[in-house]
Amino acid sequence: MTEFLPVLAVFIPLLGGVLQFLMGPRAVPVWPMVVSGATTVCALALVGSVTNQGDIQHMLGGWEAPLGIPLRVDGLAAVMLLLNNVVGGLVSLYALGAHGRSGAVNSHFWALWLLLWGSLNALFVSGxxxxxxxxxxxxxxxxxxxxxxxxxxxxxxxxxxxxxxxxxxxxxxxxxxxxxxxxxxxxxxxxxxxxxxxxxxxxxxxxxxxxxxxxxxxxxxxxxxxxxxxxxxxxxxxxxxxxxxxxxxxxxxxxxxxxxxxxxxxVDAAAQLLGIIGAAAIGYGSVQAFRQERLKLVVAYSTVAQLGYMLLFFPMAVATAWEGAVYHGVAHGVAKAALFLAAGNVLLYVGHDRLRELRGLDRPLALSVFAFALAGVSIMGLPPSGGFIAKWLLLSAALETGQWWWALVLIVGGFLAAAYIFRVLRYAFLNAPGPTIEIEGPVPPRLMSWTALLLGVLSIVLGFTTAPILGLLGGLPGAAP
Amino acid sequence: MSIMPEPFALAAAALIAVGFYGFITQQHPLRRLLAINIFGNGVFMTLILVAYWLPGDADPVPHAMVLTGIVIAVSATAFGLALIRRRILDANRKQDHGDD
Amino acid sequence: MMVFDSLLALIIAALAWRCVTVRDLFQAIVTFIVLGLMLALSWTRLDAPDLALAEAGIGAGLLGVLLLSTWRVVRDAGPDQGEGPPPSPWVRTAAAVGSIALGTAFAVVLHTVEVDSDRAGGLALESLGEAGVEQPVTAVLLNFRSYDTLLELGVLLMALIGAVLLRSPLIHRPAAEDTGTESPLLPVLVTVFTPLVLLMGTFLVWAGAHSPGGAFQGGAVLAGAGVMLVLGGRLGGDAQVSLLLRALLILGVSVFTVIGLLLMPLEGAFMAYPEGLVYPLMVTIEFSLALSIGLTLLLLFTGTNGLRGAPA
The missing domain is CATH 1.20.120 (Four Helix Bundle (Hemerythrin (Met), subunit A))
Incomplete structure (x- = not known):
């Protein structure tokens, strides 16, 4: 049974999306929720069996390599599947609030989202x-x-x-x-x-x-x-x-x-070049994020910056850096999903996301603002959070390999992230007199606030789950155990 | 493999180079799509050459890759063309009704 | 033949250059279509007649019609489409230097590469007996690497959903004011396209003697026939979509997946087929694929949800 799990993790959502396309708006939201649930359960079972039994391989069509295509789930793939399907499941719950009503566009949303979910699983298990x-x-x-x-x-x-x-x-x-x-x-x-x-x-x-x-x-x-x-x-x-x-x-x-x-x-030169590109991404993305006037653009430029951290693995290329880079991918994934969902709630409630015109959101949108703050802690790399663990591991790797300049990049990047996150929070909490903001939208449904908050909490919890996740990941491939 | 120039290998390299040039310098979205497709054709030509170099019958694996690649490139391009049409339709509507 | 090949390669390079640099959009599109046909010709010289037909039918033919139809929309919208300013001489120079370097590197690599002759493709040719089909490319697409093909059908479906979301149908109705000098394009297109479709149909009949034929080429022929009906005003796009049409659109991917999943517990692997059933399963899969591919390509062409017979 376990060797079928990679196939199911890909084809439950893919076939689910295809059938959603067939059935159209009438199937919303019951069918997509069933598929989302089944996908999450199946993928978590897959991650569980990798944890217990080690790598899983499935030769498609029964053809041996190099003739056929192998599906392989090793530690790295399992960690990514874990991230993908936990975040995917929560985003599905959030979308139940946002796109849960029947309608042609919502039907297409669910078809595409389930297809995307399956495609991501397919990418992670492909060999x-x-x-x-x-x-x-x-x-x-x-x-x-x-x-x-x-x-x-x-x-x-x-x-x-x-x-x-x-x-x-x-x-x-x-x-x-x-x-x-x-x-x-x-x-x-x-x-x-x-x-x-x-x-x-x-x-x-x-x-x-x-x-x-x-x-x-x-x-x-x-x-x-x-x-x-x-x-x-x-x-x-x-x-x-x-x-x-x-x-x-x-x-x-x-x-x-x-x-x-x-x-x-x-070659080493290419690895150093990737590191330099990563550092450039961190600097450029963070400065741009600080300069944006729209909340969602701040978060988007933050992604440009945060992707840079994963590139710092290449010039260091030691086990600690490997763990740090992957952990950063996980921590950033969870935190960034929380930030965007929280920003979506702001957009729904206020009707726009122009930063200067946001104020006093801590009352009506307490859960979302709190989610944003929690995820922000992880993005800045402050303890206790997943982001802190990831940056700590990368920092240790920089010192371990004697490449102190990457440590400098990490520290400066953390300050820059703090600057753009606090800038957002300052506007959100600001109660100073000023033109009162015009509220155009409804208070977001509870489901949408709580999923954002749950992701925010998860990004903190990741500060305490280092051992099981890094255990699942395993060491740097090719390095001596 | 000979050191003799292979005309189709040179053609593949030319398609890749020209496609890249067009991708960078063209501003019109449709022209850019054309350039991307030219680049893609260079890649397909490369794959077909790789198949051709197998002694005996042509290698079916790169051929299958090219067939898959063509279908993907064409459907993505068709979607891109729909995007271009939508953009023009929206621009026209804006002009007709003034700013919205 | 060396002279012919060299000439063909030269023509291909020149057409590509013209397509990218010519000022007029219409000429760029026409050059692109001719380039596709020349590529098809060159691929027949490289022992890839099936790919040549796919390129001529899908890459140059279907895409060509779609490009020309979109060009009409662009033309009608007037010259300024809000594009950015032309790139500065600096960008141009950098792009030129970069592309020359890239092209040279590729040319050198393609001339010096030491090809490994012991490869998956050779294994595929040796294992043809177990694949259920004789045609090697079909065997790879539908059996050895069928998973790629299945996922690729997903790409087609997604592109279609994207196009439908955009609600930007192409208007093909030859309206009264649209005939005559206003649109000399359509009759020309039909005349250019008809022989292509016929050529491919002939190929498929011929290929059918050796194998179930090619699903992609077959789908392209179907789509081509549909496109001609649309251009001739016999078939039109429709905002409404029938359940039947949707079922046909997903037929290929569903049949492929469901057969694979049902047989998985029996065969021990996804998309593995029992020995006695390989041939009938291949044929079933191939025909459902061709139907779905053809309809998807046709709907990508009309850019609509559904189809209806136009009033005569």
Whole structure:
């Protein structure tokens, strides 16, 4: 039974989304909730069995590698599945409040969201280089239409820009896949490391294409320009998923490729370059986040910055850095989902999210503002929170490898994050006399406030769950145990 | 593999280079989509060459990859064209009704 | 043949350059379509006739019609579409240097790569007997790597949902004021497209003798036939969608998934098929795929929820 779980974790939501498309508005919200529940349970069972029994492999079609496509769930995949399905389940609950009514657009939302959920699971369990290309396309082409759910008029330009970059990035990646196949004669992630390392210029070209393609899709500076508009204008539930999970899935792929198939071919200069790009992303994203006038854009630029931390793994490349980078992915995923859901509640209640015109939200939106503050603690990297653990691990790695300058980046990044988070909170709590804000919307339903708060609490709880999650993750691949 | 220039390998490299150039320099969204597709065609050509280099029959695996790639590229481009049309329709409506 | 190949390669490079640099959008689109046809020609030279047909039918044909229809919308909207300013000379120079470097690197790599001849594709060719179909590419797409194909159907469906969400249908009705000089395009398109569709239909009949045919090419033919009906005013997009049409749209992905899931406990793996049933299952899957692909491509073309027969 356990070897079927990866398949079910992909196809319960995928088939669920397809059937949602068939049944249309009448099936909302019962069918999507059933599928969401089943997906979460199935994925958690999968994570549980990896915890107990170790890696799971499923050869699709019964064909052996390199002929068939393997599904593999190791520690890294299991941690990402855990993040994806816990956040996914909570976002589904939130969306029950936001998109739970019958209607054509809501029906499309649920179909696309379930498809996206399944696509992300597919990406995390895939063990085949070309299949990962298809999974990347699945993720992008369900994510981009989801942005449009907020109404085409204000999102169409952002979606178009997103599509350009997503399409170009995946074609660059595909070029890498083609060259890899030429050199290695296989697409199985476990079989290509050796041939790539001996592949000469073609091997290096293949590696460069794979990495750059994924960087474009992950919206890493300077390929970030599509991200703020898309993440900032999408509906709250979608913004949460895009920022917490979608770009994260590309970062996951980068870690996976770097440490396994490309392990023999990576050069130190490239690793240092990735670190420098990460530092640039942290600096640029944080400063931009501080300068934004709209709440959701602050949170979106914060994503640009936070993705940079995961890149700091590459120049350090020790076990502590590995744990720190992955833990940062998890902590940021949970915290960023909380921030976007809380921002969505503000937007629903006030009718806009212009920072200067927000004040005195601590009363009517106490739960959401509290959720924002809790998640903010994790984003800033203050104890006790998941973000603190992640940054502590990265800091230790910087000192361990003697590369103190990354420690400096981490500390400055933390101050910058504190600046933009406190700026938001200052406006939200401000009770100073001024033009009273016009309230246009309803108080968000309890479900929407509580899911945001739950994610906020989770981002703090992650400060205490280090041992089980890092135990599940396992050590840096290839390093001596 | 010979050191003799292979015309189609050069064509693949040219498609990739020109597609990249167009992606950077073109401002019109439709032109940019065309450039991306040209880049993609270069990648497909590369894959077909890899299949062609297998001694004996052509390698079916890269061929299957290209077929998948073409369908994905075309459906994504079709979606992109729908986005472009929507944008123009909205722009027109704004002009007709003044600012909204 | 070296001369012919070199000439073809040169034409391809020149067309690509013209497509990217020519000022007029219409000319860029036409160049793109011609480029697609030249690519198809070059791929037949590289032992990939099935891909050549897919490129001619889907890449150049279907996409070409869609591009030209969108061009009409762009043209009618007037010259200024709120695009950003043209890139500065600096950006242009940097892009030129970058693309020359990229192209050179690719050319060098493609000329020096030491290809591994011991590969998955060779294994696929040897295992054809177990795949249930004789055509190697079909065997890879529907059996050895069927999971890719299944996920790819998801991409098609998502693109369609996205297009439907946009509510930006193409108007193909040849209205009274739209005929004559206003739209010399349609009759030309139909004449260009008809032989293509016929060519592909012939190919499929021929391929059917060796294998169940290609689902993608078959789907493209279906879509092509539908497109011609739309262009001829016989079929139109509709805002309403019937349950039947939706069921047909998801037929391919559902049949594929459900067969895989039902047989999973028996065969021990997802998408593994019992020996005696491989051939009938392949045929069932292939036909449902072709139907769904064809309809999805057609709806991506009309940009609407559904279809209806237009009033004669």
């Amino acid at each position: 085949d280089l070309f299949n990962l290309y298809v999974a990347l396309e699945l993720v992008s082409l369900s994510a981009i239409p989801l942005v449009l759910v907020a109404g085409p008029r204000k999102t169409v330009a952002a979606a178009l820009n997103y599509l350009h970059f997503a399409l170009f990035g995946s074609l660059v990646y595909l070029a890498g896949v083609g060259l890899t196949y030429a050199v290695a004669g296989s697409l199985d992630l476990t079989l290509i490391a050796g041939p790539l390392a001996e592949g000469g210029p073609a091997g290096h070209m293949a590696a460069a294409c794979l990495i750059v393609g994924v960087l474009i899709k992950a919206a890493i500076v300077p390929f970030h320009i599509w991200l703020p508009a898309a993440h900032g204008n999408a509906p709250a539930a979608v913004s949460a998923v895009l920022s917490a999970l979608v770009v994260k899935s590309c970062m996951y792929l980068l870690l996976r490729l770097w440490t396994e198939p490309l392990a023999g071919i990576t």
